[in-house]
Amino acid sequence: MKKLRCGVIGLGRVGKMHFENMRHIPEMDIVAVSDFFIDKMDDWLSKMNIHHAYQNYHDLLARKDIDAVFIFTSTDMHEEIVIAAAKAGKHIFCEKPLSMDIDEEAALNVLRAVKAQGVKLQIAFNRRFDPQFRELHNMVCQGQIGQPQMVKISSRDPDLLPHDLIKRIGGLIFDFTMHDFDMARFIMQDEITEVYVKGNTLIDPTLQEIDDVDTLAIVLSFAKGGYGLIDNSRRAVYGYDQRVEVFGSEGMACADNVSESTVRYYDKDNCHMKNPLPDFTVRYRTAYLTEVNLFIQAILHDEPVVCTGEDALLAQRVAIAAQQSLKQGKPIKVPTGTFL
Amino acid sequence: MKKLRCGVIGLGRVGKMHFENMRHIPEMDIVAVSDFFIDKMDDWLSKMNIHHAYQNYHDLLARKDIDAVFIFTSTDMHEEIVIAAAKAGKHIFCEKPLSMDIDEEAALNVLRAVKAQGVKLQIAFNRRFDPQFRELHNMVCQGQIGQPQMVKISSRDPDLLPHDLIKRIGGLIFDFTMHDFDMARFIMQDEITEVYVKGNTLIDPTLQEIDDVDTLAIVLSFAKGGYGLIDNSRRAVYGYDQRVEVFGSEGMACADNVSESTVRYYDKDNCHMKNPLPDFTVRYRTAYLTEVNLFIQAILHDEPVVCTGEDALLAQRVAIAAQQSLKQGKPIKVPTGTFL
């Protein structure tokens, strides 16, 4: 069997989760890893049977026996590492976004470097690979919904994040809502042309100190005339709330939350069921595996990747417009021109 | 508008419930009522605007301005009143069963009297008129289920009945399970040929003093080779549990319990929904109205009634066999020959 030889850069919570999923994929060998805090990870490295581990990601990129790298560092490192990996001739799997700059020039630099080196870049918009949301996407593509007129996304995290983490990953819109912007594009099969955002600190007022919010209500306008509604919260006490609905001229389809059990329990008071799955690691376990598997297949068979750097840039453009709308209290146009 | 002139005999809990539903039906006038305890009902009679009320039902039957009677007395009076009503030339709407005799001769006498006088007799197997169970019945009749192979009925009361009431209405099998026998016939469109019954007093052991049980598990065999499973309980703490499922060669259809609300409430512990409706008066409100309306239409347009005395007798035969099976601990054949 042909195998892809890989390196993993970034072994924080998300990186470790990905690693533990990925190591069972038969079509890949994980040759080496890199993390800034690698010194403190001896136990985990030993348990995972990892033989090559670097503090400096350049050492990993310098290995000739690595075909592709997975980048799971915090957002503020994406731009630098993706460019270095492209220059080292590695195929790249990277978490969104490509950069945290409000100016999209940094993201464009990344895309140009990737293009110049001819490597493949797949962006980890993991929700696209969720079987339920993919089913909605397919229904739209196959015409079962007719002309899509409205997409609705409820996306609520189970709890607040630490402020210092938020600073590194970019605030609610860049860290969280950007997934919803990508999902809206993915479901509607259309480009977002305008965004209007209202936001507030209803859960943690001290978020204002770091210029962030915990609650968002958003209207999107699409090029073909449809609309999108997004609501976000940093704290849903009942779990990780991830629902998508699409409405069109021929019907409506909605993907509800997933719970671990269909069991219903009736006592003298009520009927009780399990809450939604508690967080992204369990909710999107299948999606995380699927996105990696598809990336490997795309490289092994030299096919296009299914979620591209352009997708990242287009979602980022909406996020930048959304930030402006939130600050300025008015709808903001999203630029739609070409970029490279 | 042509109206049916009616009398109501028996104004206990069920009789009053029926009366309060029926008085809004525009195609009928309730001319008179009768109840053994009519002396104590002045307030209710006044509130319901009833002008003619008798203690002796014969006085009601003697009125020439009454076309049809509704009999809601306790079961032990059915035989006598139905025969008297038939002889008085009234059309008859009567609760099941026709008699409480373990011997079906009494029931046959009733049917013969009705036939001899040429009046119409409709039996109040109310569950047949529930929109959900009727939908299952229609699916079977239209072939959507294919050849029906299995019917499953869960039928559980919300709480125990007083022992003296049980004595008058006939024990769990005669009062309660008989509805399920009728439902099984109605759904399968087939005759029950054998019944096997296990029963116990898991809720109220003192029921043994009146030779009754509170819990039943039953297997039915049908003439065309299919089967039925029934489970009964006198006390479901979560409400009135009434579910039917039919399985066949082309598919399966199931009617779940009805609750008053679709609202789901998610808190930090669970998702909570409303329990099933609490008792038969609310669960079958629509069915009670529908059965009366169809009876009125059958008389006004001289059409066959939809639930006949023969249906009552056939369900009663199964009930009699079920009683024997429970006592004898073995399966009992149900006689299938003609009867009049």
Place this chain on the structure above:
Amino acid sequence: MKKLRCGVIGLGRVGKMHFENMRHIPEMDIVAVSDFFIDKMDDWLSKMNIHHAYQNYHDLLARKDIDAVFIFTSTDMHEEIVIAAAKAGKHIFCEKPLSMDIDEEAALNVLRAVKAQGVKLQIAFNRRFDPQFRELHNMVCQGQIGQPQMVKISSRDPDLLPHDLIKRIGGLIFDFTMHDFDMARFIMQDEITEVYVKGNTLIDPTLQEIDDVDTLAIVLSFAKGGYGLIDNSRRAVYGYDQRVEVFGSEGMACADNVSESTVRYYDKDNCHMKNPLPDFTVRYRTAYLTEVNLFIQAILHDEPVVCTGEDALLAQRVAIAAQQSLKQGKPIKVPTGTFL
């Protein structure tokens, strides 16, 4: 029993539906009716057993034996008739809105007249009386949701209306979305301070000729910091889609669509269930009865009505701001000051 003597003005589709529901309410007598096209309604008047019917509503208002009037005319007549009824000393039950003027002065005139005459005025925001939405409202009032942070309303009609009817009842926002503005206030227990509206003609482009739209996406801002999202469509092919969800610091509750049956049918392809109820007459049948019963009780026992002229004015203010937002492409503040 004390009965309320009533008159009904306006016997179009909605008026007739109300009449046929109301005539069974024991606490009211419908003394007389009025409709501009009364000449053509002989059959219906006879079937309904109505003895006093006028073309000119002033003739009805002139009757001394009428305590209260129900106004079901088209919106453009509300202002004139409510003022006349108030001056005639009748209590008033009126469909929303109080007027179609973009200027709220007309609505204020109505409220002033009602106040001056000391009569009661209840507005028929029927959805408030739906048992499911009332359950959500009660959960918020009792604190089960905690601080409400987001209300989401999906409200979609089953099909387009004729253009000439739209002209009389006021376009999508005035005819339809106004119910959602009232629902948002009712659920959040808070006032709307800003509205942002996007709208389009995705179903019927010729609506542009009468300056209307068929699709709306709306963000509401509330005084206490929460938000609302509303989506509307004139045509949901699967029925009348009416859902509300409220999210807060302690939980989330959602009211799903109501269908006529819980039956699930599984064949070789899929599991199939009934669509939502098809239109407002069946979806809100209980709500229509409840709102009338509560109005009658409020008059008979001289209690406050539960949905007031002020509620109508506040929803209308949002509707006026929404119209401006749709035209101007920007968020519009909703005036919050007192008004009488």
Place this chain on the structure above:
Amino acid sequence: MKKLRCGVIGLGRVGKMHFENMRHIPEMDIVAVSDFFIDKMDDWLSKMNIHHAYQNYHDLLARKDIDAVFIFTSTDMHEEIVIAAAKAGKHIFCEKPLSMDIDEEAALNVLRAVKAQGVKLQIAFNRRFDPQFRELHNMVCQGQIGQPQMVKISSRDPDLLPHDLIKRIGGLIFDFTMHDFDMARFIMQDEITEVYVKGNTLIDPTLQEIDDVDTLAIVLSFAKGGYGLIDNSRRAVYGYDQRVEVFGSEGMACADNVSESTVRYYDKDNCHMKNPLPDFTVRYRTAYLTEVNLFIQAILHDEPVVCTGEDALLAQRVAIAAQQSLKQGKPIKVPTGTFL
């Protein structure tokens, strides 16, 4: 990490499925495999990276570097191989039943051999390890259901099996219903004392040639007075139907079928959802992994296994009584005495 060194005997459909699940379990090494048709499996052995493969299972048992064996052969080989494995001092994981003899002596011989050698034996009643059914079991154990009074099991296969396969694995009751007997014991936490079985060939009449049926309806009686109802079919056109419900004095809990998606699709006709998962390999994937993991843990930490040879024998006793009931048309007592 301490690892268990294992061998796998039997690589038919079920054996391969287990193997492909098990090879990712980090706590085990699969040292060798054995199958009668091993000559024809070169491709699969190579793909699975298996280095030691035998046609004769005795060669596998002879290896000193194997601690435990997994037996996935057809039922008719269980008795012989389990005894040989026990004598070789291997811990044993074996599919049910222990033998196909109507006489339980053969099964007792197996249990005696296991006991004499002091090895552990776990029976693969996989459904016990399904998270949903385990949740029901836990609810009963924790008292949430109160005194359990009724268990209901619907268990329907998606399609008929070839007759020659049926001959080797033992007919509907031994191959299929035995799982339900075990589930009934597991849920009720009680012993089955009597069984009554009705069965028929409603799908494939030629099954009569091999003395088998395709449809069963069963009543179980339990020692503490509760009951069980089981219905089986060889062909549910809508998928693999696996549902369990338990009813008791304090409430009811039911585990519904699992489908791959929560997506609901509404078109002009109906609301459509996905059917249940199609077969046991996907429906019980988690259960298959869990049962193996728990077996490994029991050996590594020398703890009792969770599903024992005694459980197998007790389910088999019910199956034997069930066969007799089916033939004789009457209820049959299940022996409850001790056995070793």
